[in-house]
Amino acid sequence: MKIFQKEMQLPAFNRGFHLITRNIVDNFPELAKINAGMLQVWIKHTSAGLTINENADPTVRQDFETFANDLIPENYPHFIHTYEGPDDMPAHLKASIFGVSVQIPVSGGKLNLGTWQGIYLGEFREHGGTRKLVLTLFGI
Numbered sequence: 001m002k003i004f005q006k007e008m009q010l011p012a013f014n015r016g017f018h019l020i021t022r023n024i025v026d027n028f029p030e031l032a033k034i035n036a037g038m039l040q041v042w043i044k045h046t047s048a049g050l051t052i053n054e055n056a057d058p059t060v061r062q063d064f065e066t067f068a069n070d071l072i073p074e075n076y077p078h079f080i081h082t083y084e085g086p087d088d089m090p091a092h093l094k095a096s097i098f099g100v101s102v103q104i105p106v107s108g109g110k111l112n113l114g115t116w117q118g119i120y121l122g123e124f125r126e127h128g129g130t131r132k133l134v135l136t137l138f139g140i
Helices: 021-026 029-033 058-071 088-098
Strands: 002-010 016-019 036-043 048-054 101-107 117-123 131-139
Touching: 002 021, 002 029, 016 058, 021 117, 036 048, 048 058, 048 088, 048 101, 058 088, 058 117, 088 117
Parallel strands: none
Antiparallel strands: 002 131, 016 117, 036 101, 036 131, 048 117
C-alpha cells in the first residue's frame, strides 16, 4: 500500500460555496500513482466546511448558500460568541453541520466522482481568508 499526505492552501474565496475539485487535483499529482484507493480531504478550520454535490449548475451553490443562511441566520439573538463578528458563530455551526472532511474513491489514478459531482468549499465567513487542506491518499 502507498500513502501520500500533503497540506495545500486554497486562495481566499468570498462567502459561499465554491468548487475546489480542480484545485485539489492540480496540486496532488500523486493521485496518478494510485490504481485503487481513497482520498480524504480535511479542512483545518472551524468556520468553513467541505461537501460533495452538483458541479455543473452554479445555481445549486447559490441555493446551498441561501439555505445555510436561512437555517443559521447571523442575526440570531442568543449567540454569545460574537468577538470575531456576527458571522463567526454561524460559521462554526455551519462547519459542524456540513462537515470538515470528504472521502473520494480513487480509480485508475483519478478521482472516481460521478458525472455531476464536485468537491465544494463552504466558505462561511465574510472574510475567511486562505484555507488549508490536508490531503491524505492511500491505496495500491
